[in-house]
Amino acid sequence: MLVRINDQLIAALEEADDLKRFSVAIDAPAKDLPSLKDALQDVGLLSDDGHMWVSEDWLRKASPRSSDExxxxxxxxMIDAVREFGWIDEQTSAIRAHVVWKDTPKPEQQTRRLD
Structure with missing residues (x-):
């Protein structure tokens, strides 16, 4: 799955059926991180270490297959499978994802496989 955040800070879930990959692509340079943190609170928490803690609630609602049981x-x-790696924040119900910024080379190689 790919959480894409466009240059207008609109987030959308792409590749919802690929539950083996999970990352965030932000169409902004990494230097914009401080100003984006507040703007993306509904999606999740951007951290300073190159990751985003994506809200499970947002993810479930943003999926084009949200009504598919x-x-x-x-x-x-998927969430249960990655829990052992520390990729789930139990307090906030968020899933850790690698962030690929606009100025990161070859974003398709930055998507992390979960298996």
């Missing part, structure tokens, strides 16, 4: 169950299974 099988997809919801598969997302739950």
């Amino acid at each position: 099988a997809w919801q169950q598969n997302l739950t299974a």
Whole structure:
């Protein structure tokens, strides 16, 4: 799955059926991180270490398959599978994703596989 945040700071979930990959692509340079943190609060928490803690609630609602019970169950299974790696924040119900910035080379190589 790919959370894409465009240059107008509108977030959308792409590749919702690919539950083996999870990353965030931001169409802004990494130097804009401080100003983007507040703007993206509904999606998740941008951290200074190159990751974003994406809200599980936002993810479930943003999916084009949000009403598909099988997809919801598969997302739950994905979340359970990555819990052992410390990629789930239990207090905020957020999932850790690598961030690829506009100025990061070859974003398709930056998507992390979850298996």
